[in-house]
Amino acid sequence: MKIAVIGGTGGQGLGIAIRFVQAKEDVIIGSRTIEKAQSAVNKIKGLLGKDNIPNLGAAENPDAAKQAEILILTVPLVAQKATLLSIKEGAAGKILMDATGPLETAIGGSPTRCLYLPEGAASERAQKILPETTVICAFNNISSGALMNFNEPIDCDCLISGDDLESKKTVAQLIEQIPGVNVVDCGPLERAQIIEKITPLLIGLNIKKTCKDAGIRITGIDPECKLY
């Protein structure tokens, strides 16, 4: 499947891109500039020790969205709206996984606190901005550090939420190719209001050095009823 990581030049996007490259998916790194996208591709080549990665490409965000079948948004909250508007055409009719953390840093505050957005969750905001796209909240609880530690499995569940069951099945199959990661479907998109608030909690634990690359596991899941 062709995946575009929109704003894939930061820690979270790079880590997700590497993991899907390893899973042999076709990955395009998106950026506001082609130079930055290409430089992210070169960085991944260096990290993986390969001169040529045929399933990895670079594009400006709108082109990346047009080329891909599935999109993943990895930009800070302050950039969420403008970035989504820039890919609106290419994202129509597709699935977009939104990793945006509604952190207080967007207004100069702490990464251990959440903002309360009028739309609810950041992913609900994304859905309002892109009504013709199916938005799934995903990757909020997995740290860039764990993603970038690409020779190791990740000891963390990926909590997702969204309003379309078939789309959640599609993203669950993709995400569970990442070693160690179980997808937990938490229900409708509005549950992103809860999922996204776990992120500043995990960041706080990392800052206090209680954990390194803190993650979360949900126990007691019946493997036969994994989707909501």
Ligand SMILES: NC(=O)c1ccc[n+]([C@@H]2O[C@H](COP(=O)([O-])OP(=O)(O)OC[C@H]3O[C@@H](n4cnc5c(N)ncnc54)[C@H](OP(=O)(O)O)[C@@H]3O)[C@@H](O)[C@H]2O)c1
């Ligand atoms: N880092 C983590 O461990 C982690 C964990 C869970 C969730 N998240 C969430 O994932 C998202 C990305 O995190 P990150 O740490 O990778 O972010 P980041 O490094 O700060 O930014 C990622 C990319 O977003 C674009 N961007 C940044 N500021 C922008 C602006 N003002 N306007 C337009 N584009 C801008 C840049 O891409 P270009 O310059 O190439 O366009 C940048 O490389 C955030 O919402 C974060 O809350 C992160």
